[in-house]
Amino acid sequence: MIDPAVLDSRNARARAWFDALRDRIVAAFEQLEIDAPAELFPGEPAKFELKPWVREAGGGGVMGFLRGGRFIEKMGCHISLVHGTFTPEMAANMPGADKDPRFTATGISLIAHMRSPKVPAVHMNTRFLATQTGWFGGGADLTPTLDSQRSQEAPDAVTFHAALKGACDKHDPAWYPDFKARCDEYFYLPHRKEPRGIGGIFYDHHNSGDWERDFQFTQDVGEAFLDVYPRIARGRMHEPWTEADRREQLIRRGRYVEFNLLYDRGTMFGLKTGGNIESILSSMPPEVIWP
């Protein structure tokens, strides 16, 4: 059982980290908007809109939206610190919730859909959840929209995986293969028999017994994401695309929608239990086709 004062301090530190990471992500992605070449991406660079929200059942956060950008077609980056009481059904499946169903959770979640089919979509989400015990969870995964970029050997895939491996290996060389496998297993569309993207890492119920170490790991995942994704996006920023590429991207986005609404536990759970619709559904791609 966590001492309440210790829990308060941990939540405050985790939330402060997520806030600071969000600020740096906003700055980095707004810079991408500014730096994208005008001949491929006409118009004015877009900026994030930050919007506080209050959760009726306790807590709240700040939603961040970038819509209709010239380089970033749609992006959400949200922070939350919420508290509440699990229903008996949920408590039964949550470590440390069997005697006392109260919980706190703080985290950051991000999804970016890019205008160019050459630039992969990306998702990152990390969180600290506490009941009478506590753990970190989250990960990051990359979704290139063109088949030619969707192998494990594709340059962006290699770059993305290397960055996340670096974050894991600083802590334990056994983590990366485990978390990569869990990501591949999770971001998979059984009805299509195909992966959502090229993967990344996914971890949950992560509690090594050393909170400081686990918090540092989640920070390292955030740092790795912030380092690697803008590098990948910049590397593709000057590449033109064809109508056929755009069509392939819009079809691929349909698979993204199918995954999020049919299988994503966070989305389904949030939508069916009165979560914040605006932030949950900000993951939906801006434009999609099912021809």
Next chain:
Amino acid sequence: MIDPAVLDSRNARARAWFDALRDRIVAAFEQLEIDAPAELFPGEPAKFELKPWVREAGGGGVMGFLRGGRFIEKMGCHISLVHGTFTPEMAANMPGADKDPRFTATGISLIAHMRSPKVPAVHMNTRFLATQTGWFGGGADLTPTLDSQRSQEAPDAVTFHAALKGACDKHDPAWYPDFKARCDEYFYLPHRKEPRGIGGIFYDHHNSGDWERDFQFTQDVGEAFLDVYPRIARGRMHEPWTEADRREQLIRRGRYVEFNLLYDRGTMFGLKTGGNIESILSSMPPEVIWP
């Protein structure tokens, strides 16, 4: 318990009805493609493509697709006659399947997404399902995409409801209010607190004890649909629309996707149990935005 020879005969008659209805639907919708005015709907009229499919677990059917039409943007109209064995979990919830989990099912399902935002999308589906007992189920519902057409008092809603009421009232005046209420309850998005469209009728486990009467009712529902929807579509065929109307339509289609992937039992069941992806997902709208 149904005598096997009787069941075979009922399945054959139901399947023959669904086949004949499909042929008439195909003819009626291809005529809409032909008759739509060229100034609003440029290009050549599209035709249906019929494509047989075989179900690995037993049976099969014929899928019908109309894609990229000038008036009908995307439409699927599928026939099936399948047989198999329910899993124990499913058998537990199916009348007549507790002692013998074998089943047969034959039906027609249709979804049409129209190019003009002024012309509502529509769904119709009827089926005959048999275990050791048997019943009909299905219905039809209308989804206008513009807010101005989405009230119960809107002319198309009034027309659509009147036609289905006519089909019900021929059999029992108590049915229509019941089946309309079930439709409103089923085609509802709790996370949006909004209906999918303006409703229609929805019935299931429909077995009055008189198979001929129940079969006649399902035929009357098909006839009502075939009469009323083309009338509604023709009534709007000459109305121009604005960019803002099209945008509203594409956003509304996003809600249609959300409903089908989050809540529609048929879609979720089919996708998660190895159904025919191509026909199940032909319900997805051709172009969608989540701005």
